[in-house]
Amino acid sequence: MLASIQEAATTGPTEAALAPHPDRKCIIDTHELRKVYQMGEMEVHALRGVSIQIYEGEMVAIVGPSGSGKSTLMAILGILDVPSAGKYMLDGIEIQQMHEDDLALIRNDRIGFVFQKFNLLSRSTVLDNVILPMIYRGLSKNDRIDRAKQVLEMVGLGDRIHHKPTELSGGQQQRVAIARALANDPALVLADEPTGNLDTKTGEQIMELFHKLNKEQGITIVIVTHDPEVAAQADRIISLRDGLIEADQTTIQHKFPEGDEGDIDEIANEDIPENAVLTVEKGPTDADKTE
Numbered sequence: 001m002l003a004s005i006q007e008a009a010t011t012g013p014t015e016a017a018l019a020p021h022p023d024r025k026c027i028i029d030t031h032e033l034r035k036v037y038q039m040g041e042m043e044v045h046a047l048r049g050v051s052i053q054i055y056e057g058e059m060v061a062i063v064g065p066s067g068s069g070k071s072t073l074m075a076i077l078g079i080l081d082v083p084s085a086g087k088y089m090l091d092g093i094e095i096q097q098m099h100e101d102d103l104a105l106i107r108n109d110r111i112g113f114v115f116q117k118f119n120l121l122s123r124s125t126v127l128d129n130v131i132l133p134m135i136y137r138g139l140s141k142n143d144r145i146d147r148a149k150q151v152l153e154m155v156g157l158g159d160r161i162h163h164k165p166t167e168l169s170g171g172q173q174q175r176v177a178i179a180r181a182l183a184n185d186p187a188l189v190l191a192d193e194p195t196g197n198l199d200t201k202t203g204e205q206i207m208e209l210f211h212k213l214n215k216e217q218g219i220t221i222v223i224v225t226h227d228p229e230v231a232a233q234a235d236r237i238i239s240l241r242d243g244l245i246e247a248d249q250t251t252i253q254h255k256f257p258e259g260d261e262g263d264i265d266e267i268a269n270e271d272i273p274e275n276a277v278l279t280v281e282k283g284p285t286d287a288d289k290t291e
Contacts, residue, residue, distance in 0.1 A: 026089070027188050027220050028054035028077060033086035035072050035243075046072040047083070048243035054236075056187075059214040059221045061231035064240035071192075073240065074224045078190050079107045091187040108136055112181025116193040118173045120165040120180075126152065127161040130180045137184060151179040154217075155209060171202035178209065182219070189213075191223045195230055207233055 035047040047069045054060050064070040075081035076088060079095060088095045091110050098106065120129050130148040139147070152158050155175040165173050174194060181189050191210070195203030207230060213219045223234060231237050232251060239247040 024055040024057060025091070026053055027056050027058075027091055028052065028222070029087075029089040030077075031087040033073070033076060033083045033088060035069075035076065035081070036084045045243055047076075047086075049086070050240075050243070050245055052238060052245065052248070054220065054222060056220055057214070057218045058236065059210065059234045060223070060236045060238060061234035062222060062224045062238045062240065063226065063228070063231045064246075065226075067242075068240040069243040070224050070240050072243075074190060074192055074222075077188075077222065078111055078113060079103050105136075108133055109184055110187045112184065112186040112189040114174070114177050114181050114189060114191040114194050116196040118165070118170075118177045118197070120173060120176055122165050125162050125164060126157060126168070126176050129165065129176055130183050133180060133183050147183060148179070151182045152176075154182065154213070155179045169202070170198050171205055174198065174202075174206050175209065178206075178213075182213070187220065189219055189221045191221065193225055193227075194223060195225070195227065203230070 030053075031051050033047050033050040034045070037044040037046060050069070050073060062070050062073060072081070076083050077090075079090070082096070090106065093106060093110075095103065095106075121132070124132075127145070127148050130152060131144045134144045134147060149158065149161065152161055155178050157172060157175050157179065160168065160172065160176075165176065168176070174197075178189075178194075181191075194210070195206055198206060210221055210223070211233065214221050223230065225231055235251060237247070237249050237251060238245060239249075
């Protein structure tokens with residue numbers, strides 16, 4: 001069970017949260033992103049000047065209420081939409097300067113997508129679903145098959161490569177989607193509500209997989225979610241409201257040992273930086289083990 005305690009609210013990205021990592025490459029760098037939709041005679045300002053930096057190897061959650069702009073920001077970061085104004089650099093490439101055809105190639109090569117509804121081809125095998133994004137890279141058939149098998153092993157589905165998605169559980173289908181996202185060895189994985197269609201236990205397993213890929217493989221992951229327990233597991237939480245960054249906070253994680261339910265009040269009294277959110281994971285109790 002995860003709980004989060006916010007010691008102090010911030011009104012925007014803090015100096016500590018935005019401090020550069022000299023030893024890491026900046027994967028996402030946006031400056032004053034704005035997005036305006038024209039609805040008849042009315043203008044809807046979805047983003048009102050969003051500046052963020054996300055570095056290689058980070059796992060970042062983007063959260064916010066409905067209408068906050070998080071889905072619009074996700075679409076722009078994934079090169080599925082373009083900003084009305086501002087600047088976006090992805091892995092050192094200035095996106096606004098690229099031709100539309102080049103953007104499609106960048107999107108396929110540099111970004112892996114994980115969607116809430118999996119978006120798998122139901123009539124194709126697990127292996128073929130993972131191979132699909134590699135077809136456009138010009139890899140040989142054997143190289144595509146080898147890479148697909150490799151990433152399926154990474155997500156624990158090496159023994160399911162010839163199954164169809166309909167023969168898998170929801171959690172297994174999401175693992176296939178994650179493997180597909182990793183197929184082209186992207187600079188960034190964007191996950192949109194990746195646990196939204198899963199039960200609690202399966203959702204926890206998917207988050208454990210994201211953690212493993214992030215910590216062991218160094219994969220940069222950005223998760224858009226409305227679930228505070230999912231967000232609390234990220235290295236940073238970027239909160240949006242009304243198209244603006246309301247807070248950009250690092251997380252401090254405290255895990256109680258097995259069998260220790262822990263005292264959250266005691267932990268909350270520890271010194272916590274102003275720009276940080278404390279997340280607490282309680283150890284499993286005897287009651288948990290008997291469920």
